[in-house]
Amino acid sequence: MTKKTARRNLVTGVASAPYELWAVIFILVPLAFVAYYAFTDNAFRFTTANITRFFTATSSVTGADGAADEVRTYLVITWRSVKLAVISTIVCLLLGYPLAYIISRSSPRAQKTMMTLIMIPMWMNFLIRTYAWMTILQDTGILNNLLGKLHLGRVHIIGTEAAVVIGMVYDYLPYMILPLYSIMAKMDYRLIEAARDLGCAPMGVLRRVILPLSMPGVVNGVTMVLIPSISTFYISQKLGDGMFFLLGDAIEGQYTANNLHFAAAIAFILMVALLAAMAVMRRLTNKYTYGGAAA
Amino acid sequence: MKKASKIFTALMFVFLFAPIAILLLFSFNEARSLSVFSGFSLKWYKELFRDTETLKTVRNTLVLAVCAAGVSTVMGTAAAVGIDRMRSKYLRSAMDMVTNIPMINPDIITGISMMLMFVFASRLFGFANSLSFITLLIAHITFCLPYVILQVLPKLRQMDKSLPEAAMDLGCTPWGAFWKVELPEIMPAIVTGMIMAFTLSLDDFVISYFTTGTGFQTLPIRIYNMTKKTVTPDMYALATLIFFVILALLLLSNLTDSEDSQKLRAARKAKRAASGRPPRDPRKQRILYACGGSLAVVAVAAAVIFAVTETDNKPQVLNVYNWGEYISDGSEGTLDTVKAFEVWYEEEYGRPVQVNYTTFASNEDMYAKLSFDAVSYDVVIPSDYMIARMIEEDMLLPLDFDNIPNYKYIADNFHGLYYDPEDAYSVPYAYGIVGIIYNANEVDEADAGGWDLMWNDKYAGRILQFNNSRDAFGTAMYRAGLDVNTTDRSAWDAALEDLLAQRSVVRSYVQDEVYNMMESGEAAVAAYYAGDYFTMLDAEAENVDLRFYYPEPTNFYIDAMCIPTCCQNKELAEIFINFMLSEEPAIANAEYTWYASPNTLVYENEDYIDEMGEDAMAILYPDWGDFAEKYNAYAYRNLDGELLDYINSLWETLKIN
Numbered sequence: 001m002t003k004k005t006a007r008r009n010l011v012t013g014v015a016s017a018p019y020e021l022w023a024v025i026f027i028l029v030p031l032a033f034v035a036y037y038a039f040t041d042n043a044f045r046f047t048t049a050n051i052t053r054f055f056t057a058t059s060s061v062t063g064a065d066g067a068a069d070e071v072r073t074y075l076v077i078t079w080r081s082v083k084l085a086v087i088s089t090i091v092c093l094l095l096g097y098p099l100a101y102i103i104s105r106s107s108p109r110a111q112k113t114m115m116t117l118i119m120i121p122m123w124m125n126f127l128i129r130t131y132a133w134m135t136i137l138q139d140t141g142i143l144n145n146l147l148g149k150l151h152l153g154r155v156h157i158i159g160t161e162a163a164v165v166i167g168m169v170y171d172y173l174p175y176m177i178l179p180l181y182s183i184m185a186k187m188d189y190r191l192i193e194a195a196r197d198l199g200c201a202p203m204g205v206l207r208r209v210i211l212p213l214s215m216p217g218v219v220n221g222v223t224m225v226l227i228p229s230i231s232t233f234y235i236s237q238k239l240g241d242g243m244f245f246l247l248g249d250a251i252e253g254q255y256t257a258n259n260l261h262f263a264a265a266i267a268f269i270l271m272v273a274l275l276a277a278m279a280v281m282r283r284l285t286n287k288y289t290y291g292g293a294a295a
Numbered sequence: 296m297k298k299a300s301k302i303f304t305a306l307m308f309v310f311l312f313a314p315i316a317i318l319l320l321f322s323f324n325e326a327r328s329l330s331v332f333s334g335f336s337l338k339w340y341k342e343l344f345r346d347t348e349t350l351k352t353v354r355n356t357l358v359l360a361v362c363a364a365g366v367s368t369v370m371g372t373a374a375a376v377g378i379d380r381m382r383s384k385y386l387r388s389a390m391d392m393v394t395n396i397p398m399i400n401p402d403i404i405t406g407i408s409m410m411l412m413f414v415f416a417s418r419l420f421g422f423a424n425s426l427s428f429i430t431l432l433i434a435h436i437t438f439c440l441p442y443v444i445l446q447v448l449p450k451l452r453q454m455d456k457s458l459p460e461a462a463m464d465l466g467c468t469p470w471g472a473f474w475k476v477e478l479p480e481i482m483p484a485i486v487t488g489m490i491m492a493f494t495l496s497l498d499d500f501v502i503s504y505f506t507t508g509t510g511f512q513t514l515p516i517r518i519y520n521m522t523k524k525t526v527t528p529d530m531y532a533l534a535t536l537i538f539f540v541i542l543a544l545l546l547l548s549n550l551t552d553s554e555d556s557q558k559l560r561a562a563r564k565a566k567r568a569a570s571g572r573p574p575r576d577p578r579k580q581r582i583l584y585a586c587g588g589s590l591a592v593v594a595v596a597a598a599v600i601f602a603v604t605e606t607d608n609k610p611q612v613l614n615v616y617n618w619g620e621y622i623s624d625g626s627e628g629t630l631d632t633v634k635a636f637e638v639w640y641e642e643e644y645g646r647p648v649q650v651n652y653t654t655f656a657s658n659e660d661m662y663a664k665l666s667f668d669a670v671s672y673d674v675v676i677p678s679d680y681m682i683a684r685m686i687e688e689d690m691l692l693p694l695d696f697d698n699i700p701n702y703k704y705i706a707d708n709f710h711g712l713y714y715d716p717e718d719a720y721s722v723p724y725a726y727g728i729v730g731i732i733y734n735a736n737e738v739d740e741a742d743a744g745g746w747d748l749m750w751n752d753k754y755a756g757r758i759l760q761f762n763n764s765r766d767a768f769g770t771a772m773y774r775a776g777l778d779v780n781t782t783d784r785s786a787w788d789a790a791l792e793d794l795l796a797q798r799s800v801v802r803s804y805v806q807d808e809v810y811n812m813m814e815s816g817e818a819a820v821a822a823y824y825a826g827d828y829f830t831m832l833d834a835e836a837e838n839v840d841l842r843f844y845y846p847e848p849t850n851f852y853i854d855a856m857c858i859p860t861c862c863q864n865k866e867l868a869e870i871f872i873n874f875m876l877s878e879e880p881a882i883a884n885a886e887y888t889w890y891a892s893p894n895t896l897v898y899e900n901e902d903y904i905d906e907m908g909e910d911a912m913a914i915l916y917p918d919w920g921d922f923a924e925k926y927n928a929y930a931y932r933n934l935d936g937e938l939l940d941y942i943n944s945l946w947e948t949l950k951i952n
Contacts, residue, residue, distance in 0.1 A: 016377020016390075019370050019440065023393050026437045030408035031396060033415075037408075042936060059948035062795070073944070076951050099307050102300045114304075116545050119490055121311050123541060124318060124534040126498045127518050131526055132314035134808065135321070135330050140815045140836075142317065159803060170310070175442075178491060182484045183449060216449030224398070224445065231401035242762040242804025245950035251401050253764070256659045257943035258936055260407065267404035274399045275392055282391065 034271075037264035050265030074250065074266065081246040084161065084236070085229040088168035092176040092225045093218070095169070100180035100217075101210070104187070115181065118174050130167060130238045137163050137239065159241030167235040172228065176221040183217030219285045227274060231267075315538060322531035328834035329528065330815040339532040342626050346529060348652065349517065353533070356497060356513040359428075363435035364493035370436070371443030371492075372485050376473075378444070379451040394441045406505030407663070409434050413506065414669050426669045427508035434506040435496045442495060443488035450484035451477075504660065509670040510614050510651030520619030520654040523888070524830055525807040527620070611648040613867050616661060616672040618854070619654040621725075623880070623887035630883035636874050648867065665690060671861040673868040679853045682721050683714040684933040691720045692858045698869035701876035701896075708922035709893040712853070713932065721855035722872050723893040725885070727824040728917070729769075729850040732831065735840040737819040746774035746846045748820055750793070755800040759812060759821035762804035764946035765931060766850070767794060770822055773848050773929070780932040784941060791945045795952060804950075810834075813841060825914055826890035843914055851926045853893070891915040 041047045057073045103114045121129065136142045137158045144154045157163045187210075195209045211218075233248030247270060254263035325334035343349065374390075381387045397405060410426070417425030454477065462472040478485075500515035507516070518530055615633070625631030633650050640648045655661040658681040664670050666688070677685065685691050696702055702722060709723045731748055737757065742748055749758055749770060761767040771790040772779045778786065802818045812818045813831050816839040828843045835841050856872045858865060874880060878896045882903050885892040889911075897903055898916055907915065919925050934942070 014377070015373040016375075016381075019374030019377070019444075020390075022370065022437070022440070023390075026409070026412075026433060027393055027396050030405070030412045031400075033408040033411045034400070034404060057944065059944070059951065061948075061952050071951075073947055073951060077947070080951075095307065098300070098303060102304055112548075113545065116541075117308060118311065119494065120538065120541050120545075121315055122494045123497060123537060124315060125515055125518055125530070127500070127515065128318065128526060128530055128534055129314045131329055131811075132317040132321075134811060135317050136313060138330065138812075138815065138817050140817050141330070170314070173311070174494075175491070178487045179446060179449070182446060182487045183453060185483055186450070186453065186480075216452060220445045220449055223395070224442065227395070227398045231399075233401075237762065237806075238808060241802065243950075245947065248401055248403075249950070250947065251403055253943055253946065255403055255407070255663075256657070256763070257939045258659070259940050259943065262940075264404065264408075267401055270401070271396065271399045275395060278395055279388070279392065282388075 031271075034264045034268055037261050038268040039265075040261060042261060050262045051269065053262065054265055054269055077245060077247055077250050078270075080244065081230050081248070084164055084168065084244070084246065085226055087161075088165050088172065088229050089176075089222055089226040091165060091169045092173050093222065096173055096176035096180055096221065097214075097218070100177050100184055103177075103181055104184035105189075111185070115178075118177055122174050126171065127234065129171070130235055133163075133167055133170065134158065134238055137166070158239060159243055161240075161244075163239040164236050164244055167239040168229045168232065171235065172225040175224040175228075179220035179224065180214060180217040183214050187213050215285055219281065222281075223278065230274070231270065315534075318531045318534045319538070321528055322535045324528055324531075326834040327528060327830070328811070328814050329526065329531070330811040330817070331834055331836040333834070338627070339527075339529040340536075342527075342529040343532045343536075345625060348624065349514070349529065349533065352512050352514040352517045355511060356515070359432060359435060359513060360493050360496040362432055363439050363496040364489050366432075367436045367439035367443050367492045368485060368489040371440050371488060372447050372481075374440070375444050375447035375451055375481075376477075379448060394444050396441075397438045398441050402499070402501035403505075405438065406434075406502040409437070409502070410505040410664075410667060410669055414667050426506060428511055431503060431507045431511065431513075434502050435499065438499070438502060439492035439495055442491045443485075446484045446488035446491065447481055450481045454480050504655075505664070509672060510612070510653055512653045517619065517654060520656040522620075522656045522807050523618050524620040524827070525810040527626075529626070611646060611864065611867060612651055613648055613674070613864065613871055614651045614653070614670075614672045615871065616653055616655060616675045618676065619656060621654075621676070621854075621888060622652070623883035626887075629887050630879060632875065632880040632883050635880060636871060639874060640870070650871070665859055665861065668861065671863050672859055673862045673864055674856055674871055675859050676724050676854050676856050679712070679714040679855070680931045680933045682855060682857060685857070685859070686715065686720055687933070690860055692860055692862060692865060693719045694722070694858060694872075695865070695869055698866060699873040699876070701873045704876060704894050704896045706893055706895050706898075708926075709853070710923075712923060713927045713930070714853075715855070721857045722876065723853050723855045724875070725826075725888060725890040726851065726853040726893055727826055727890050728845060728852075729766075729822055730825050730828065730843050730845045730914075732813055732821050732823055732828050732841055732843050734813070734816060734819040735842045736816075736838060743842070743844055744846070746770060748846075749822060750774070750797050750800065751820075752800050754820055756802050757819035758797075758801050759803055759805045759809055759818045760794075760797065760801045761822065762806050764942050766822075767804070767946070767949075768942060769850050769931070771797070773846065773850070776848075779850070779929065780934065782935075782938055784938075787942055787945055791949060794949050798949065798952060814839065824890070826888060828914070829889040829911055845917065848925070848929050851930045853926075853930070889915075 038050055039046060039048065041049065054074045055072065058070045059073045060068050061071050061076070062068050103111055106114065134141070138144070139154070139156060139158065141158070143157070147154055157166070191213065192205055192209050195205045200208065231246075231248045231251070233246060233252050236244040236246050236249065247266065251263045251266050254260070254266065321329050321332065322339055323335050323337065324332050325336035325338070326332075378387060378390045381390070400408075409430075413430045414425045458480070459472040459476045462476045463469060467475065498515060500513075500519040503513050504516050504519070507513070514533075518526055521527065521530075623629045623632045625634065633652050637648055637650055640646075655664070658678050661675060661677060662681060662685070665672070665675070665685075682691070699722060705723055709726075710718055715721045731743070731746075733743060733748065738748070738754065742751055742753065748754070749760070751758075761770065768787065768790045769779050771777075771793040772786070775789065775793060777790060781787070803812065805812065805821070809821050809823050810827070810831055813821055814834045815836050825843065825845075828841065832841055856875065858868045858872075862868055875884070876894060876896070878900065881892060881894045881897045882900055885894075885897045885903065886906060892898055898912075904912055
């Protein structure tokens with residue numbers, strides 16, 4: 001190692017110091033508060049009851065066949081939240097990936113324009129945008145009026161899973177497109193051409209060249225969509241007719257019922273589970289990316 | 296392929312802009328509704344420019360977003376560079392993990408945990424007010440940072456590491472290599488990170504609510520708190536204006552890229568070369584221009600709004616904390632009662648006073664902020680059961696009624712009620728009674744009357760139920776003749792059975808969506824407050840004919856003005872309360888909110904009665920016989936924690952069925 005690289009490493013080692021300090025004070029200390037609340041009762045005595053409650057609380061649910069069934073309340077809620085979040089993330093990826101690719105291959109000016117156009121809707125207030133979606137998707141809403149005028153019949157969307165997914169996709173799509181685009185914009189397109197010249201089929205090019213090259217963008221996009229959509233509650237309340245009770249609703253409900261300790265416990269469990277999932281995902285994709293074409 | 300991708304792109308932009316088109320359309324709506332378009336009007340734009348409170352929140356939001364985006368971009372980029380160079384794999388993955396935490400935590404948990412930390416820290420160091428603009432900014436920077444780091448880090452990993460090495464081998468200093476080689480390479484990611492940070496900060500409401508200080512409110516908090524009467528269309532007008540400003544900027548920046556300016560730039564470059572200075576790196580220059588340009592625009596916008604809403608620091612400040620949309624604010628030609636107080640006070644006492652008016656969305660939100668001693672408000676307006684709880688927990692100060700002579704106008708019915716039996720802590724502000732609203736074009740007159748309409752399977756899929764446990768259980772318990780404050784769990788179990796039976800006929804569990812859905816005919820039956828029925832009536836669609844009746848028994852509630860223990864100027868607070876009881880402001884507030892007033896100056900006033908009309912007066916002020924007896928029997932009371940927890944678990948059972 002030259003003297004210069006050593007100095008450089010020293011300089012860049014210092015670069016992240018403010019963030020490290022910041023992270024300890026403003027991320028880890030509040031986290032400690034969450035953990036403290038999760039493991040104490042209302043009188044601040046140590047307890048694991050909140051954690052066990054999450055895994056053991058049951059309620060009686062009547063199935064489609066009319067038979068009552070004992071289910072684990074919070075595991076059911078978690079499963080529903082994860083399911084909706086995963087569906088939304090997949091839809092975001094399926095829509096965002098080609099769009100980011102198309103944008104990254106356009107002229108510089110078109111790139112700039114299209115990226116701005118993608119961000120503009122995000123600058124309108126989130127609550128107001130969700131309200132606007134209600135106006136569109138309602139049975140008496142804009143979409144159904146339009147379909148009615150075209151004699152295409154009516155669709156009942158509001159209150160269904162589809163409506164919640166539409167709302168989530170709408171709100172998180174830019175967080176999928178942005179990281180994908182910033183990676184794709186700097187991708188080495190000569191590699192793609194080379195693969196084509198060497199007789200690779202279009203699907204093969206996508207799978208063996210484009211996908212591995214854009215993998216860091218995919219990982220970040222998925223992270224930024226999946227994680228916030230697991231704990232959202234506003235979208236499911238407004239577009240799901242209040243029929244979907246997700247983790248965000250459960251936490252909100254516990255807080256309103258003056259049960260901050262259990263709310264913290266739910267959040268704590270969610271965090272541990274997600275961090276574990278992220279670590280696994282990163283390990284897998286790192287192997288794929290750096291062991292693949294980009295290395 | 297080319298064509299398919301063009302169609303795909305076009306469809307995606309239609310999807311992204313569909314709600315924006317709706318905002319645009321309804322910002323020109325004549326009625327207050329966001330679902331029924333009744334005619335073209337520019338009045339919401341006029342309202343917006345008159346509404347200094349909203350403009351103030353816009354300014355706050357912009358200032359906050361610019362600061363948060365700026366700081367988090369610089370710190371986040373430096374952090375990414377540092378993390379990228381870390382040689383310890385474990386350290387690196389630990390940093391990865393820590394970075395993800397702010398994204399994972401649900402907003403409400405991040406908000407509360409940060410609030411707890413700030414309160415704890417300020418107690419440790421002995422600061423008076425633990426929450427302020429600074430704490431809000433810290434919170435925003437914290438949740439923006441991961442997005443910046445996640446943008447920049449992969450870009451650094453993607454970069455060819457031999458480039459900076461080569462630069463240094465060729466004699467570049469390490470700093471120079473970073474500045475000239477690496478920075479341009481990762482610039483697109485930095486810019487996206489900054490845009491993301493700006494966007495996130497612009498939109499956050501939950502974390503902001505818990506970390507902001509006394510009297511400082513952002514636009515999303517203001518909108519989120521409009522739960523009493525749903526979002527007003529002037530917010531749509533605001534969104535539309537923002538949209539066109541950004542669009543204009545986009546066009547402008549594209550124009551400046553055109554050939555003319557390129558010629559100009561070429562000339563400038565030639566001049567620069569002639570003077571012997573080295574040519575600028577065009578790429579870096581462009582990015583610099585872009586960043587500088589957008590920041591300048593935001594700064595100018597902020598400055599303009601600053602000028603409009605100039606806040607000269609007046610010596611006395613009164614912090615008022617109320618529900619959103621719960622006071623006459625001067626819109627549509629009404630009296631701005633807060634402004635009127637400021638004017639009146641200065642005339643009366645010869646000293647200026649500034650009222651900081653901020654809002655909350657629920658009793659629980661308000662309680663959370665006050666109970667942690669994080670803020671200092673002088674006047675709060677909670678509901679009855681919360682007042683009882685706050686008195687019990689010593690969070691309210693007894694009032695000095697010598698300063699509130701207008702208290703004599705409060706009707707006898709509102710004395711000695713359960714939540715404040717000695718009338719020592721509270722002055723009633725407004726009250727309401729839950730009734731049933733139905734669309735007479737759909738519902739047979741014969742079916743109306745009583746709570747059974749909400750369980751009638753003839754109207755399956757047309758019925759709206761409250762989306763909060765207390766009110767939803769209330770409907771079932773009033774219907775079954777159960778005591779809504781009972782500690783007998785079997786009564787709550789029985790109510791759950793009724794609610795489960797009702798679930799198949801319920802279209803939707805709603806809060807303020809009830810306005811949209813009833814006005815547009817999306818649903819036909821809903822239980823809600825009498826005053827809100829008139830708000831809906833104002834905006835109902837042509838084919839909708841809303842009617843109202845009281846089932847018996849039903850819920851009564853009272854919201855009352857109180858002074859919390861954190862009050863800084865009790866006498867001023869009492870003068871404010873007294874002013875709100877005087878004729879003109881009290882009538883203005885009652886007319887604005889459409890809720891019933893406990894003030895005799897209001898409901899005995901001829902003009903007010905004329906303005907409301909006979910029908911409205913009959914509904915808002917029904918003859919209840921002995922009001923106090925009914926109220927004490929049917930109003931919600933503060934339940935103990937264990938029972939609340941039990942009810943909440945029943946509610947969860949209902950919701951996951």
